[in-house]
Every structure is written in structure tokens, then in C-alpha cells.
Amino acid sequence: MEEICYGLLRALELIAARDPQVMEITIRSLFISLSSAFLAGIICIPLGGLIEFRQFWGKSALINLIQTLYSLPTVTVGLLVFLLISRSGLLGGLNLLFSPTGMIFGQAILVSPIMIGLTITALEGVGPQIRDTAKSLGANEKQIIVTVIKEARVAVMAAVLLGFGRALSEVGVAMMIGGNIRGYTRVLTTAIALETSMGNLELSIAMGIILITISLAINILLNRFQRK
């Protein structure tokens, strides 16, 4: 108990002193997770729109599959991406393994099902009256889609935030694709795992507090969006 209390105090000191190592890892974590959420967002929001607005065979099966993938284990995604970008993999020539770019790529894949699925749910929630009104007022198909996405913007934004939260808190992809290289691919989650195993509890607790604070901020933002 004494050790934990000491660790907590030291952690608060590290945060207050803006310890360079803690700050560097935090900034890298935020950069990688924000980038992966952004990358996934620009692909998944239009893709979700396409699935929602088009009628095709197997649509509901596809939506079921996407929803099942919400809880995809991060190590499974890590393994798949590893196989894809390792030297002998399909994208081996891009040298993405053990790089921040590879981590962004892997995390974007990890959060894609959530973003696509929640985008579909958000667009479904807009209701046919808005589509009819837009159509009746002279909107063409593309303008109707844009109108519906604008109407669902709060829920779509919540999907992106949720994706960002999942990317920030995952450890499987970050460890397997990034390799936890100090000063290069080490992020909050992988650093916590490493420092704990090395017995540096104060550093682990400091980064844990930061991670929880960011998660809390995301939740507050999400709640604000959902209340709108």
C-alpha cells in the first residue's frame, strides 16, 4: 500500500513537473490515435453512408458482421496487420512495421468497424422525413446524402470520438505493430505495460492518470454531443 501511495505521489510530481519522457509519450499517443481516428473517419463515414443509402443483397448480413467486429480483439487486428505489413506480407514493401505510420494504419483498421457501424446507426436515426423534405425541395441524390450526414453530425462526431478513445486505449496493435521502441513508437499503453513489468510504478501510474484523464475528457465530450 505504501508503495502504491508513494507511486501515486511521485506520479503527480512527474505530471506537475511535466516530465519530458511522460510528455513525449503522451504527445505521441495523442498524435497516433488522433491520426488513426482521422484516417478511419474520412474512409468510414462515407463508407457508412454508402452502406446506409444503397440497397444491395446481403446488406443486413454485412451490418451484422460490422457490429460483430466492434469487439474485435486488438491482438487479432495486430496479428493481421503484422502479417500484412511484415517483410513478406502484401504491403511489406512499404516498410510500415515498427513505425508510427504502421501503428496509425493498424489502429485505423481496429476502429473502422465501430466508426462504420455507428455512422450507419447515426444516419438511420435521421428518419425518412428529412430525406423526403430535402428531395421535395429539389436536392439531388448527392445533396440528400450530404444533408442527412449534416443532420446526423452530432452522432457521427460521437462515432469518431469513440473510435479515437478505442485507438488511444488499445495495446495489442501498438505493441505488435509499433514494437514499443523508446522515443519512436512508445505510447501510453505500451509504456504502462513496460514500466509496470520493470517495477517503475510511479511512471506507470503517472501515465495511467493521463490516460484516464484523456478518456474522461472524451466521455465528457461524448455526453455533450449526445445531449445536443
Added chain:
Amino acid sequence: MALLEINSLGKSIGPAEILKGIDLTVEHGEVLGLIGPTGSGKTTLLRLVDLLEEPSTGSILFDGREVSRRPENEKLAARRKMAMVFQKPVMFKASVEENVSFGLKMRGRKGAEGGREEVKEALAAVGLSGYESRDANTLSGGEMQRIALARALVLQPKLLLLDEPTANLDPRSAASIDNLLQSLKRSRTAVIIATHNMHQCRNLADRVAVLQTGRLTAQGKSEEIFSDKTMAQSGRLFSGIRVPW
């Protein structure tokens, strides 16, 4: 040449026949009252005319051209000459000004040219001057109905389709909408107004069509349809509609 010509129009959803054998014309600038009990097919007919749905049988000629079975771009061109106000209008999550100028923007009007003056005029016409910056979704039902009307009027449509425009309004709001529709009679805009309100229909419509269980059971000049004699003859046509005289 009539602005709108509907021939043998039918609409079925599964085994249910919503509309059958509708023949109807609307001239330029004419106001057609469409009356019938709930479930008689008035809304479906308006949706078919606005090309929001495909008919099962028959054809719709608008401005001299068949439009109901054309590719979407041709339907869009026809739809952009009409405007419809739904019974329960919905507002976009935006300001009143953005709601009213929506149709203009869809037609390529942007920025300062997005029809600010026209929006002002349309809002003044529905008695809501100064509402431009208000959040459209915070307005009362009556105000939303008037915004929906302004949103349609600003487009200066050749054909205005009104689905029970005063059904959910208090008497004062309903009267202001009626006055506005009266003033429309002086323009070249043709109007089809689906209503339960016999007074409204009698005051506004040049011609009246009676719809019952998906069939057009009577149509003619307003004074003919509402004359005592015709009423007596076709009294059963109005079963289900509250006739106030």
C-alpha cells in the same frame, strides 16, 4: 395545355391498393382542393405528383411532359418546379434562414446570393419577419408550419402541393395561412391543397376533387361540389368528413 395531367394513376403497396384509376388535371394558377377522409389516399396522391414515389399504373404529365417514369435527373428537373409542404413538416438542424434558403441552395445559389432578400420576403409573407437567425427546431408547431410554407414559397414553384397545411394549427395561425393562400391565388402558382377543412376548401379552391378509398368519386367546380344539391347527391361521398353546413 394543363400544367398537370394525371391519367389512370394507381398505387399499390403489396396487396393493398392505395389509389386506383385517378384522372385529374390542374391548370396554371388554379387551386384544386383535394378532400377525403383519413386514409383515402390524399397524401399518397400528393407524393406521387411530387415524384417522391413511383406509381404502379398510369402516368403523370407535368408541364406537357411525362415525368413519373423518367430517369432521376428528369424527375429532379420536374420536382424543382414544384414544392410540397408536408402535414407534419420537419426542420433541418439549422437556423430559420438556412431552412428557408435550403431549396435555393440545392439549385446552386450560394453565399450572399443564397437568396437573403427572397428569404426575408418569404418570411414576411408568412408573418415571421425577424426570425432568420432563430434555431428552426425551437419553434412552435404553427411557426414550423409557416416556415415550411415559406421554404416552399421562396422557390416560386409552378405547382405548390399542400398536405393539410393547417391541420395542426391553432385557429389564429390557421387563419394567417389561409390569408396567405388567398393571396397566392393572384399569382400564377397552381396549388393542390389536401384538406379536411371544408371551409378552407370552399374559400380557397377553384375546383374540388373528392377522394374516397383511393378512388376519385367526384370532381368539379367548387361551387358545384359545395352546392346543396350536389352535396345531397353525393352526401355519402363525404362520409367520414365533418361537413360544417
